[in-house]
Amino acid sequence: MGIGGIGLSAFARILRARGFRVSGCDATETELTHQLRQEGIAVSIGHAASHLEGVDVLIASEAVSRHHPEIVAARRAGTEVRPRMALMEELLASGPSVGVVGTHGKTTTTSMLAVAMHGAGLDPAAFVGGIIPEFGSNARAGKGPFVAEIDESDQAFQTLRCETAVFLNADDDHIGTPGRSQAVYWETVEEQHAAFARFVGHARSVLYCHDWPGLPEFLAPGQVAWSYGVGEGADYRAAELRPDPEGTNFTVSFQGQVLGQARAAMPGLHNVQNALAALAATHLYGGDVARAAAALGRFGGPRRRWERVGTLSGALIIDDYAHNAAKVAAVVGAARQTGRRVRIVFQPHRYLRTQQSWPRLADSLMPADEVILLDIAAAGEDPIAGIDSTLIAKRMHDLGHQSVHYLPQAGQALSYLQGTVRSGDVIVTVGAGDVWKIGRELAGVAF
Known part of the structure; x- marks a missing residue:
């Protein structure tokens, strides 16, 4: 349900690539519903119990009321109703996985990570909250690692477990009014940050931004972790920044050893940090950093991000x-x-x-x-x-x-x-x- 949304359409594409028969519905026609039909996924406009014929699992976001007639009909028919985060948990657990989390920069960094790994000779699967022009999609089918943008506005994200968490930042976005919060809001920033700590603490290892104050405090005691950033002391460091109107060239090092030269092909210090995170994660997974950097140097970003x-x-x-x-x-x-x-x-x-x-x-x-x-x-x-x-x-x-x-x-x-x-x-x-x-x-x- 809601297959025309940026998240559920990505799930649909990944599941179809893995051999499942996938169909979906949404309230209105969108560019994404049109594209999904062209890719061979059956899409209905509107909601009806008839959509459930032959369906084993109904996937719906938490924004859909549990009292929605289509969900009620599914339960009566004995069809499993699975929240989208339960599906994300299954995908993250299916093999090597990287979950990108934070209050901003997730879509760009996850896109960069997928592009960098692919350029480095790996075969990533990807779930992204935006369209990656290089793939023409918000998803990529690959043998792995599975790289995913993790949406903190869905409170179930804190239960997810991934192999490597890429932790970008922890601001105070999606904070609501105590006692009156909507589904997309946390009641307090402390509650949201505790959820970040749970997600990060569940990961086997963490790659976190050295430049964002306080992120080490979110780590579990003794957790395996590496830092990345432009500041001195980062394990993965971008140094000798050479900005120009189109982007920024920089030198990449790991614990003092130069790995090579790279370019963020979009301006802004934040894009240097995003690109460095992608290169660092690619290096951790054994990818060729030079090839990854070359791919990022050609990457102009996902849609609606610069x-x-x-x-x-x-x-x-x-x-x-x-x-x-x-x-x-x-x-x-x-x-x-x-x-x-x-x-x-x-x-x-x-x-x-x-x-x-x-x-x-x-x-x-x-x-x-x-x-x-x-x-x-x-x-x-x-x-x-x-x-x-x-x-x-x-x-x-x-x-x-x-x-x-x-x-x-x-x-x-x-x-x-x-x-x-x-x-x-x-x-x-x-x-x-x-x-x-x-x-x-x-x-x-x-x-």
Whole structure:
């Protein structure tokens, strides 16, 4: 159920590649449902008990109510109903596995890991929360290792066990209101961080970011672990960073021994760290680091992560899914590395997240030359009185920013950008909602 989603469509592809007969349904037609049909997976639009004929296992995310008529019908028919995290647990346990966890950077790092391992001569299977252009998919069928993006918004993630955990960071995203939290929220940051510790503690070994403060405190006593980062003291280190407008070249070493040269083909320090994590994990699994680095040097990232949409009158148009303050700050930093005039079109995501973090969102946007703020993308949440994008705009004005515009409707932002574009601009659409459509309109790209 929900086969048109980025996660369940990846499960469908992996299971079909492993020889299972797979079908699915979703409420609406999407690009992914169309692609799945082309790949030979039966997809129905809408929900009905008739979908269960001949089905042994029904897989549904935790977001689907256990009282949904299709799930009720499955139980009455004796069909096993399995949550998606139970399926993930089975896949992780089926052989060598790498689980990538953290509050941001998971999709890019998991994509880089799959590309690096494949380039290094390994044959990874992959589960990713985004489309990898090199594979044309959000999944890859391979003999292993199985590399997977682990979604901390599903609280069942803490029960999973993988061979190697790649631990990127631990921020405070997906935190709700105690006693009133939705399925995608944790009640407190302490509860979320305890879950990270459980997941990491279950792994046989851990590769963690040396540059993110406090991550060693999440490890189990005596746990086998390696660190990676740009700071001195990391086991795997990126040094001699040489940034340019398109990305960053760097030297890779392991415990003081140089392994070779590498390139993150997207700007931003965070992408150096992501690429280093992928190279480190590939090295741990016996892959050829030089070949892995060459593959990463050609990898421009998954879709909606610093995605090059096109150009308009010499301006570069980029799209990025960033939606919490740390991610937004990283994207603004990457944009500054291009040397262009940085123009950010930001659409806040969810009312509760905006209520909790609008001051930090404002601060993260300050280094941009110009910021255009859209209305909040609700993502199914009810509005919260007094919470809107003007809070971000006012704080930025109060902090001294001279070019912040509140243009609540996408059409307003589009018209403004079309009338003010310069050849030296980089225009970045930022957010987890539908802000991406503006970039495609600007570039004349169909969607």
